[in-house]
Amino acid sequence: MTRLTPRARLGLVLTGALAILWIVPFWWMAVAALRPAAVPVLEMGSLLPSWPPSLSSLADAWDSADFPVYYLNTTVMVLGILAVQLVTVTLAAYAFARLRFKGERVVFYAFLLQLLLVPPIFIVPNLITVVDLGLYDRLLGVMAPYFVSAFGTFLLRQTFRRIPVELEEAARLDGAGLLMLLRHVYLPLSIPALVAFSIVSVTSHWNEFLWPLMVVNSPDRQVLTVGLASFTQNAESASDWSVMAAGTLLVVLPLLVAFLAFQRRFVNSFVFSGLK
């Protein structure tokens, strides 16, 4: 830890003041969620927690929307996307890292294009594709456009390249085929990159909204973000602010807990990430 110059100290004080402003929305959400549901609406703007904290708003929120189903669907969605991505990304990354082939440059740029033209831009044609594939109103339809990840491919390609070729040669002499090689040489040595990619993938798809809103119709296949949007709409019309804040807290809480537990990992993986 270095000693700070007076100027750096001043910078910290000013950014600290800004940070308070930054955290106020979350603070309000937590304070409001822990208030009893029947608080007069004029009190709701207060940033002072009511004492003792009440879990009744959280309970109301939990009961008035299908949160267990939303959690389950969201978890299935993000883990499903990740599982397929890890396979496609590993295979493609190996081809780019270690194999030389005709047309490599063209294919590389074709992958690059996906970093700019992210699936949400093509909501309309993608929806038609999903309907054609018979995946409309199914979580699989929400997941499909994300099964390939140019970002993951490039991240892993860089990592694979740093692995000494001699390791591969030794494994080959021992008779390892390509899949063995990936499983026993490349993947174990790429765990930090795989973790970084997984964090970015899971968080960005956890936040997906417009695309699942369009693909899924049935209430029992809704994900958290879509469920929250319809839930807050109802709460807003009923002016149930503490219940609304509680519903939002339920969506944010897993992210908050994970973030506090793995802060450094999160930050590093997002530095890695670039385009999601």
Add this chain to the structure above:
Amino acid sequence: MALALPAPLRVNAASARPGRRWMVAWLLLAPSLVLLALFTYGPILRVLHESLYGSPLPGQAAPFLGLDNYARLLGDPAFRNAAWNTALYAFWTILPGMGLGLVLALALEATSRVSSVLRAVFFFPTLVPLVAAASIFVFLFLPGIGLLDRYLALIGIRGPNWLGDPDVALYAIIGLTVWKNAGYYMLFFLAGLQQVQQDLYDAATIDGAGVLARLRHVTLPALRPTMAFVFVIALVNVLVAVDHVFVLTKGGPSGTTDLILFFIYRQAHENHDLGFAAAATVVSVAVLLLISGLGIETLERGLRKEEGA
């Protein structure tokens, strides 16, 4: 940066026989390429094709319209309005967002316990779904009793109807976006700052450069690639971020928060005018590619000039 261009590949004697290697490569790339064809290249062709057709009448094929959809698009006040709003939204989210990200990175660059806590505070909004952020801001923006008005009243300011006033609503949404994204851009600038060589700073200090001079002549030029990178991320973010519009304003009041993707969604989903929506997609993708290309080009040219000088 994760996305370096391909370096010359090393020849790998031990891997598959040379004659087979290209086949293995294509086989490994096949799953990704099939998916890219379905959800990236296919859609490009599909919107190009569809933008030339009108809506199908019952029992008939969709009529071929040529470029009529584009002509209609350019003359459509709702599209021009959405395009203008998106331009404003882009300007006011990208510049202040990147500027704030850079300032935060410079302020929080030194490692200390305080600065790492502050970094976490600024980064957390990035992780939260935009829909959740918007649900919190619904109450923040509530006229009279909301968080913002309540605390502005303490210093004697009477706030406008944040989401209901056509002159203000877009800027309320812009404020939410800057709040959400600044910490994300901060991280990239922090990473970029670590790449700046310490001896450049030392040399500048020996030459008698003050803090501002060092910033101008050492830090900022060194951050150019990071800036180009963050700019492109921010640009893509502009086009795809509509979740807050859904929750907060639905494009209102009087269309002042109608952004391009929301416009496309409405044309397709509510009006079932797929050809028209496709034409709008083609135009926005073309503009996205053009601006990100120009942005990178400009920043890289500046970089080359610095290096040549």
